[in-house]
Amino acid sequence: xxxxxxxxxxxxxxxxxxxxxxxxxxxxxxxxxxxxxxxxxxxxxxxxxxxxxxxxxxxxxxxxxxxxxxxxxxxxxxxxxxxxxxxxxxxxxxxxxxxxxxxxxxxxxxxxxxxxxxxxxxxxxxxxxxxx
Amino acid sequence: xxxxxxxxxxxxxxxxxxxxxxxxxxxxxxxxxxxxxxxxxxxxxxxxxxxxxxxxxxxxxxxxxxxxxxxxxxxxxxxxxxxxxxxxxxxxxxxxxxxxxxxxxxxxxxxxxxxxxxxxxxxxxxxxxxxxxxxxxxxxxxxxxxxxxxxxxxxxxxxxxxxxxxxxxxxxxxxxxxxxxxxxxxxxxxxxxxxxxxxxxxxxxxxxxxxxxxxxxxxxxxxxxxxxxxxxxxxxxxxxxxxxxxxxxxxxxxxxxxxxxxxxxxxxxxxxxxxxxxxxxxxxxxxxxxxxxxxxxxxxxxxxxxxxxxxxxxxxxxxxxxxxxxxxxxxxxxxxxxxxxxxxxxxxxxxxxxxxxxxxxxxxxxxxxxxxxxxxxxxxxx
Numbered sequence: 001x002x003x004x005x006x007x008x009x010x011x012x013x014x015x016x017x018x019x020x021x022x023x024x025x026x027x028x029x030x031x032x033x034x035x036x037x038x039x040x041x042x043x044x045x046x047x048x049x050x051x052x053x054x055x056x057x058x059x060x061x062x063x064x065x066x067x068x069x070x071x072x073x074x075x076x077x078x079x080x081x082x083x084x085x086x087x088x089x090x091x092x093x094x095x096x097x098x099x100x101x102x103x104x105x106x107x108x109x110x111x112x113x114x115x116x117x118x119x120x121x122x123x124x125x126x127x128x129x130x131x132x
Numbered sequence: 133x134x135x136x137x138x139x140x141x142x143x144x145x146x147x148x149x150x151x152x153x154x155x156x157x158x159x160x161x162x163x164x165x166x167x168x169x170x171x172x173x174x175x176x177x178x179x180x181x182x183x184x185x186x187x188x189x190x191x192x193x194x195x196x197x198x199x200x201x202x203x204x205x206x207x208x209x210x211x212x213x214x215x216x217x218x219x220x221x222x223x224x225x226x227x228x229x230x231x232x233x234x235x236x237x238x239x240x241x242x243x244x245x246x247x248x249x250x251x252x253x254x255x256x257x258x259x260x261x262x263x264x265x266x267x268x269x270x271x272x273x274x275x276x277x278x279x280x281x282x283x284x285x286x287x288x289x290x291x292x293x294x295x296x297x298x299x300x301x302x303x304x305x306x307x308x309x310x311x312x313x314x315x316x317x318x319x320x321x322x323x324x325x326x327x328x329x330x331x332x333x334x335x336x337x338x339x340x341x342x343x344x345x346x347x348x349x350x351x352x353x354x355x356x357x358x359x360x361x362x363x364x365x366x367x368x369x370x371x372x373x374x375x376x377x378x379x380x381x382x383x384x385x386x387x388x389x390x391x392x393x394x395x396x397x398x399x400x401x402x403x404x405x406x407x408x409x410x411x412x413x414x415x416x417x418x419x420x421x422x423x424x425x426x427x428x429x430x431x432x433x434x435x436x437x438x439x440x441x442x443x444x445x446x447x448x449x450x451x452x453x454x455x456x457x458x459x460x461x462x463x464x465x466x467x468x469x470x471x472x473x474x475x476x477x478x479x480x481x482x483x484x485x486x487x488x489x490x491x492x493x494x495x496x497x498x499x500x501x502x503x504x505x506x507x508x509x510x511x512x513x514x
Contacts, residue, residue, distance in 0.1 A: 068247065
């Protein structure tokens with residue numbers, strides 16, 4: 001699942017490759033952080049690298065194949081997604097990998113990974129934190 | 133508000149699927165029924181407001197109803213289309229502009245979940261391409277966290293849907309007219325965990341129209357009317373958690389429903405304990421549960437006890453979604469908010485037939501919520 005080497009990111013400017021890879025957010029003048037960094041921000045934003053670990057804020061599964069603009073590989077495989085709270089930064093929406101839905105609990109530690117999206121492209125995801 | 137405003141006529145075209153009849157034709161059907169109910173003619177109407185999300189403009193209805201030169205404002209305001217039409221019609225009378233006005237909402241959607249274009253919401257393409265831009269996911273993510281924080285069980289989610297189909301079976305404008313048992317609801321295919329397919333409403337078709345009148349006109353006609361005590365419409369505040377959010381502020385901020393509810397209660401000069409019947413946005417089972425608390429009818433987590441004891445059933449302490457709500461009626465977006473008001477009008481007038489709330493309800497509360505984070509509440513009394 002970590003073998004995203006050689007694939008192109010699904011969009012430019014979503015994350016810095018690292019290592020370790022880090023999502024890119026924007027900090028407003030009032031300190032609030034947004035993700036992703038918008039192409040046409042309504043106000044000047046400071047580009048920042050976000051934390052690579054956080055805690056699980058909520059989750060769900062995607063059991064049916066979404067209509068376009070979804071472009072995932074065929075045949076469709078259900079996947080997990082949720083929100084990860086990066087402490088004192090922002091809560092980001094993300095795919096969740098490396099686990100199953102019955103093992104997810106509120107507040108569990110999660111870490112950022114870059115995963116294959118299809119045979120050409122990679123995307124970001126979070127998985128339960130693995131202690132070294 | 134200056135002038136008191138009343139609803140003196142209510143009409144509805146059955147929700148669901150009506151092949152061969154446009155959304156607008158369903159709106160015209162509802163409008164004719166509302167005029168007949170009010171005992172007035174189209175030519176008596178001094179102002180009209182209405183619309184749909186996916187079935188075109190409302191003002192073309194004059195071709196069917198009569199070219200009376202009345203001012204007709206088209207509304208295209210997403211899930212608040214009906215609420216906005218009602219607000220405009222109400223204000224036309226409250227301001228003294230006219231004595232009789234109509235609000236109309238209708239729609240006709242394609243089957244299946246709505247698919248939105250990222251660019252239409254100011255979002256990057258990858259968000260849609262990777263499969264994270266689905267309204268159903270938002271509802272699942274919001275209730276999943278709520279269940280964890282406040283001890284709501286999956287069984288209670290199922291009971292919301294079970295009640296909706298039971299009430300829908302009693303309601304002639306509902307789409308789903310057959311009860312579904314709890315076990316079937318809980319074990320149906322999962323859409324987005326924890327929500328199964330019976331826990332989501334479906335896009336649908338339908339039309340609703342309301343005739344509003346000044347106090348003077350109500351007396352003149354001797355109408356069987358209900359009074360509008362308040363209407364409050366709010367869009368999202370800073371940091372609220374809404375549909376299509378790649379990120380959320382931490383900690384999250386306020387909720388549009390809480391703001392609209394508080395404003396409506398304040399304007400009406402009453403509290404949640406004074407309400408006899410309520411229609412709350414139930415896009416899916418979890419929404420009804422969370423909206424009970426957001427509208428002030430219970431504390432977070434108390435919904436377990438409410439559903440275990442049947443307190444929101446038609447004969448309970450506060451009947452909620454007495455016509456089966458969105459779950460049983462489907463959601464033609466432009467008509468859905470007005471359906472809730474229609475249902476309260478019928479309940480307060482004692483005309484709800486098999487689903488009539490007992491003990492002569494006096495105060496009706498309706499709440500619509502939708503993308504991209506808006507809420508409208510109307511409080512009616514008799």
